[in-house]
Amino acid sequence: MQIFFKQNLAMLAVPKTGTTALEAALRGKADIMFKGRQKHMSAAAFDKHCAPFLLQAYQLTPERIAVMRDPLDHLRSWYKYRTREALRGSPKSSAGLSFEAYVRDALADPSLPHVNVGTQFKFLTLKGGTPPLHHLFAYEHMSVLLDFLKARFGRPVVLKEANASPAINTEISPETEARFRAARAEDYALYTRVLGAGGHLQLEYS
Template sequence: MLIFSEQNLVLFSVPKTGSTAMEVALKPWADIAFYKHRKHTPVGRYQRKIAPFLREAYQLEPETMAVIRAPLEHLRSWYRYRAATLDVDFDGFVQAVISPKPPEWARIGNQFDFLTGPNEKLGITHLFAYETQPILRTWLNARMGSEISFKPQNISPPAPTPISKTTQTAFETHYASEITLHTQVIEASGHLISEW
């Protein structure tokens, strides 16, 4: 998570959405940076702990921004990241993730829960689709007043990720809210603007 006082903006680092590359590129403009265990602070915790602090200590009520990735591709990225230590194919990984009690290696959370606060309300002012990078970069260039470029970071080795129709159907049911949110961003030309 990065906080920019001049730009009145908070960048949320959603895991497996290119957040590390964004943070490296944008760090020169940030006044406050959260790393390690607090890097991936979700919206709910931000609203409870950090937003009140920013308001009381610095009189800041910043807009927020984040990136969401196509949900199945998001799981594929997680699988590639962990594949070397797993004795399961991608289909089995997805089944484990959506099971009632996922094993430790399949507890990856989900983007919808990360991006929403109480009552499942979106807590992001500017939500961008991972798949529309030019839209994101153009917006950041204007907001930062400078040309922003991302350099790939933390690239996982390739791994096969086939999925059966049965598992994909179960995944789509389990991830319905996240799929709907991602679709809304895509339908908003890759940049969904909301007031929370």
């Protein structure tokens, strides 16, 4: 997560939504940058802990922005990431599993170590389902976010590939995809709102 004083922005880092590339592109402009376990601070945690600190310490109430990805592609990215050689032998490894089996495990018991990745809806919202954000962008329409950042920073923001996942087969059956969509209905409802807004959903939150 990065905070930009001049641009009055707080960019939350939703895992597997291109945040590493965005962070690298904007590192030199960030006034505060969270790393390690705090890099992926949820929207609720930011609202409860970080926002009051920024207001008290810096009189700053930044607009909060985040990126959301197609929910199945989001899980697909986690699956690919966890096939890495570095994780082999770990309970978190997905090596040796088909994506079909991985999705079914996520549906059966999302607390299993290899599929325990959370959901974007939970990351982006408060307990009542409200996103404590001002701007939510679609990962699949990254150019919309880059245009927004260009206007704020006064220069183009160029992304370089980072954290690229292995190229492996990730096809699943229509039946499993339908089950997944039903189980992640809240994620898909929010994601559909972002797409319906042209890839940039503007929200009112105070």
